[in-house]
Amino acid sequence: MYDYLLVGAGLFAGVFAHAAREKGKKCLVIEKRSHIGGNVYCEKLEGINIHKYGAHIFHTSNKSVWDYINRFADFNNYVNSPIANFKGELFNLPFNMNTFTKMWGLVTPDEVKAKIEAQKREITEEPSNLEEQAISLVGKDIYLKLIKGYTEKQWGRDCKDLPAFIIKRLPVRYTFDNNYFNDPYQGIPIGGYNPIIEKMFAGCDIVLETDFNENREEYLKKAKKIVYTGQLDDFFDFSLGKFEYRSLRFETERIESENYQGVAVMNYTDRETPYTRIIEHKHFEFGKQPVTYITREYSMEWQEGREPYYPVNDIRNQELLEKYKKLAQDYPNVIFGGRLAEYKYYDMDKTIEAALKLVETELGEEK
Ligand code: FAD
Ligand code: UDP
Numbered sequence: 001m002y003d004y005l006l007v008g009a010g011l012f013a014g015v016f017a018h019a020a021r022e023k024g025k026k027c028l029v030i031e032k033r034s035h036i037g038g039n040v041y042c043e044k045l046e047g048i049n050i051h052k053y054g055a056h057i058f059h060t061s062n063k064s065v066w067d068y069i070n071r072f073a074d075f076n077n078y079v080n081s082p083i084a085n086f087k088g089e090l091f092n093l094p095f096n097m098n099t100f101t102k103m104w105g106l107v108t109p110d111e112v113k114a115k116i117e118a119q120k121r122e123i124t125e126e127p128s129n130l131e132e133q134a135i136s137l138v139g140k141d142i143y144l145k146l147i148k149g150y151t152e153k154q155w156g157r158d159c160k161d162l163p164a165f166i167i168k169r170l171p172v173r174y175t176f177d178n179n180y181f182n183d184p185y186q187g188i189p190i191g192g193y194n195p196i197i198e199k200m201f202a203g204c205d206i207v208l209e210t211d212f213n214e215n216r217e218e219y220l221k222k223a224k225k226i227v228y229t230g231q232l233d234d235f236f237d238f239s240l241g242k243f244e245y246r247s248l249r250f251e252t253e254r255i256e257s258e259n260y261q262g263v264a265v266m267n268y269t270d271r272e273t274p275y276t277r278i279i280e281h282k283h284f285e286f287g288k289q290p291v292t293y294i295t296r297e298y299s300m301e302w303q304e305g306r307e308p309y310y311p312v313n314d315i316r317n318q319e320l321l322e323k324y325k326k327l328a329q330d331y332p333n334v335i336f337g338g339r340l341a342e343y344k345y346y347d348m349d350k351t352i353e354a355a356l357k358l359v360e361t362e363l364g365e366e367k
Helices: 011-022 063-069 097-104 109-119 130-138 140-155 194-200 212-220 281-285 315-328 348-363
Strands: 002-007 027-030 042-045 048-051 058-060 083-086 089-092 185-187 205-207 223-228 245-255 265-268 277-280 292-301 334-336
Touching (some): 002 212, 011 223, 011 348, 097 109, 140 292, 277 281, 281 292
Parallel strands (some): 002 027
Antiparallel strands (some): 058 185, 083 089, 245 292, 277 292
16 A cells, blocks of 8 residues: 555656655656656757757746755756747847837837837726737737737637736846846756656656556555646546647757757747747757757647647636536545646746645645
């Protein structure tokens, strides 16, 4: 009999497993994929760590999360500064003085503020959707060139039908500062994410390529408690209906060039280019290899057989979440945690924060 059965071998389960092992608990891990690590997993090709499930940049404002993750790896000083490519015209992101001067040829912050004021005049009330929110933050020109096309590809929905808060994640600055994040701590783990994950799950029994839900009743008997990080609706055989997700398709290509695009992340913000962005992986670790690997990222609706990446934050899905949470109360020995089981868009730092909270309540201490 195990103390804990962990369903899924991502970051959430990893943080919990590490603390449980430190307490001498016996842990079994069941993972559907052929490897541990969940979405932070990297594959090393010709010395380059390929972020297999999308670019992962660690950033946080939480000093204790930063101290925690630094116990598992050293981080480099990578700062994310993506470029937006609109039909061959390049702009700095996030929206800052570099973006504004390129867009309008203006020079001072006051001139830029006046321009944005003039362009948002039509929005007189509190923005009620993403389009209104975007125009009121950065004006119509930037909305049309850098936001509308990208967002509609990313979410498969019209900007008028998306909630305003999605765009509020991005900083808007009146300084010349291309740092995509406002957080004081940022970087990429030197050597990639896999060594972190391997340390987290050390000492656990791990079964790969096995879907917990295919043999749920049998597995539930194997441990005193279960930490379930798979899809919440899947645990209940979708009995109340399915959550909606956005999924992604990654197309990776090896290129005989030392430097393909000069930046790790280039967003394609027009509607016509079928992919949303191209990642050039070597730049996350300042690679000097003679070849390079790029990944084109295509966004699409989730359906069974595809990976569920982004929860769709609308009222229908939120209501469904509340209903499933009620069903979950019938399983007091199952803890539902992480991005899929909580149906929440958690960044890595928030995932760690949530898992450390669970460690505290479940195992009786913070780390
Ligand atoms: P996951 O990593 O999804 O792990 C869950 C695991 O459970 C998976 O391995 C899955 O195969 C397994 N599983 C599911 N169901 C079952 C089952 N029935 N049986 C067995 N196993 C199962 N965060 C950042 O901080 N910075 C970034 O730049 C960033 N970029 C991202 C880019 C993309 C495209 C995506 C999708 C996410 C990004 N994130 C980023 C978020 C980050 O990936 C998450 O915070 C983190 O991976 C969540 O960990 P988790 O353990 O909750 O979930
Ligand atoms: N966004 C955009 N243009 C860009 C980058 C982002 O319009 O070039 C919008 C888009 O709606 C996206 C949101 O800003 O969903 C948040 O962007 P972020 O990079 O935080 O998205 P992530 O992929 O990390 O969820």
